[in-house]
Amino acid sequence: MRNIIHLLLAALVLFSANANAENVLLDSNWNVVKSKKSAHYYLKPPVETVDGEFKVEIYYQDNDALFCAGTLLDNKLGKTLKIEQFRGAYQCYFDDGNPYQQAFINDQGQLHGLFKKYIATGSHYVESHFENGVQQGLETGYWEGGNVRYKTTYQNDKEVGISEHFSPEGELTAKICNDANGVNQYFNLGKLNREVHKVDGLLQGIETTWGLNGQVISTQEYAKGQKQGDYFEYFDDNKVKRHYRYDNDYKVGEQLDFHENGQLARKEITEAPWNVKLSEQYNDQGEILSSTEEKHQGDRWIYQKRQYFKQGKLIRSNEEDQLKKWSLYEEFSEGELVARTESINNNRTGLYIVSSGFFEDKPLLTQEYYQNGLRHGTYERIQLNDKQRTVIERGQYTHDKPSGTWMKRQFEHGKSTFSYDDKGELHGEYRNETDSGQLLELLTFTHGKATGLCQRYANNGQLYEKGEYRDGKRHGDWILAKEYAYMAYPQPNRLYWIGRYNMGAQVGLWEQVNMNNYRLKQEKYDDKGNLHGKQYTFAEDGSMEEIAEFRHGEFISVKHEFPTSSQWMDLPSPLT
Numbered sequence: 001m002r003n004i005i006h007l008l009l010a011a012l013v014l015f016s017a018n019a020n021a022e023n024v025l026l027d028s029n030w031n032v033v034k035s036k037k038s039a040h041y042y043l044k045p046p047v048e049t050v051d052g053e054f055k056v057e058i059y060y061q062d063n064d065a066l067f068c069a070g071t072l073l074d075n076k077l078g079k080t081l082k083i084e085q086f087r088g089a090y091q092c093y094f095d096d097g098n099p100y101q102q103a104f105i106n107d108q109g110q111l112h113g114l115f116k117k118y119i120a121t122g123s124h125y126v127e128s129h130f131e132n133g134v135q136q137g138l139e140t141g142y143w144e145g146g147n148v149r150y151k152t153t154y155q156n157d158k159e160v161g162i163s164e165h166f167s168p169e170g171e172l173t174a175k176i177c178n179d180a181n182g183v184n185q186y187f188n189l190g191k192l193n194r195e196v197h198k199v200d201g202l203l204q205g206i207e208t209t210w211g212l213n214g215q216v217i218s219t220q221e222y223a224k225g226q227k228q229g230d231y232f233e234y235f236d237d238n239k240v241k242r243h244y245r246y247d248n249d250y251k252v253g254e255q256l257d258f259h260e261n262g263q264l265a266r267k268e269i270t271e272a273p274w275n276v277k278l279s280e281q282y283n284d285q286g287e288i289l290s291s292t293e294e295k296h297q298g299d300r301w302i303y304q305k306r307q308y309f310k311q312g313k314l315i316r317s318n319e320e321d322q323l324k325k326w327s328l329y330e331e332f333s334e335g336e337l338v339a340r341t342e343s344i345n346n347n348r349t350g351l352y353i354v355s356s357g358f359f360e361d362k363p364l365l366t367q368e369y370y371q372n373g374l375r376h377g378t379y380e381r382i383q384l385n386d387k388q389r390t391v392i393e394r395g396q397y398t399h400d401k402p403s404g405t406w407m408k409r410q411f412e413h414g415k416s417t418f419s420y421d422d423k424g425e426l427h428g429e430y431r432n433e434t435d436s437g438q439l440l441e442l443l444t445f446t447h448g449k450a451t452g453l454c455q456r457y458a459n460n461g462q463l464y465e466k467g468e469y470r471d472g473k474r475h476g477d478w479i480l481a482k483e484y485a486y487m488a489y490p491q492p493n494r495l496y497w498i499g500r501y502n503m504g505a506q507v508g509l510w511e512q513v514n515m516n517n518y519r520l521k522q523e524k525y526d527d528k529g530n531l532h533g534k535q536y537t538f539a540e541d542g543s544m545e546e547i548a549e550f551r552h553g554e555f556i557s558v559k560h561e562f563p564t565s566s567q568w569m570d571l572p573s574p575l576t
Contacts, residue, residue: 023044042058044059053073138152160178206221244256263283303320314335
């Protein structure tokens, strides 16, 4: 409140005693300005003399409404107006005319007597008392509706004794002790809600809170202004809800939360300041839900292990050591490890397990080992069938390349065996057969390239393809199905192509036949694998459907209309 007086008087310092002076413009901070755009207030001359004192008025710039009026001891303002020059009563107003502030300045230029302040609606806000510039006695604050907001007593500018606070409805909300030693009390709906004790101005002893029915809600021990010792919080039936321990305002040691049925809900082991070494959460049946373990360096964790549980069983674990730059992630299903990733310096190491699709409608896991970010060691793909695990593929890696002998199950048909050389390329016999011994595939590889006889069959012995490879390319006589991909299922309407390859290029005459050896197509190729000459397509009854002509891969013509099929019966048969 003294600041307002100083602002007012500082503005008056700049007012000229000249009766013919123009208005002095002031901004919102009471600085003299020349521009009306910057002005919020103005001093209006001339200064009127009343009973030997000089009346001064300040107005709002926007609407010329009176802001403040008072009197000065003399008109010798100079550059600075001191508070000692202001005399008698003064009153300030909001721009709508409602009172803002009322006070009295004694002959020594000090606040003296009753001081009143209002809010913009004109309602009483606060009422204080001064003696020769020092606040003394009762101060009363008000709510907008007029009810008392607080009552407090001042002695030599300091609050003393007990201050009382009230709600807008007039109910007591607090009794605050302003002395160094005493008790603060807080109320809810007129009933004691919280009580704290002070010694030498600091909280000391037990702070207690109560509910509306008088039951204890919580207690907190204090020593020399800091939380020290036990904190208890209670359910409505007086059972413990929380039990925390403090030392010098920090939680330390075991911190406990409980469910309403008395089961432990959460347990923390804490070391100051606020570092949690262990945190565990439980459901109301006593089953663990999660656990977090940490080690700290300063105010940050350097090691952390988090685990999550379902029906008391571990389902997920995440562990990290920042100093070692190491991490481990694991997942479990019904107690079985189903996912695992371990890393050092962001490189995988050790056992790695990941979900990898389905085999015969059963989920698959890939299980392999890493060393310095490279696959190294045993590799397995495992089928999960309830609690039974079946290996459907097994081999090994050496420095991220497949090596040694491998086995792979081929869905319902059986399994294949094959080997790799030290460069990770297929080498030796590749054999695929059913569980009963029926041959499905047989090839030979030499350092990654197919060599020699190739045979593929359906699981009933039906031929799929047969021929030879030379240096990884088809060579010599071949019969093959030429389907999208090899599948070991028999096909009653399978079509075959019969012809020759020359180091991977189709050459000479090729014919397509069905399972009954009926010819369906004839194609001719040059020695570079390009269609060349006339190409024939036949209907199922042997009649001609199409004749197309090519010259070294370039299309020449096509014909679709023919007299009768008998004219073409002299064409050579592919089966003779």
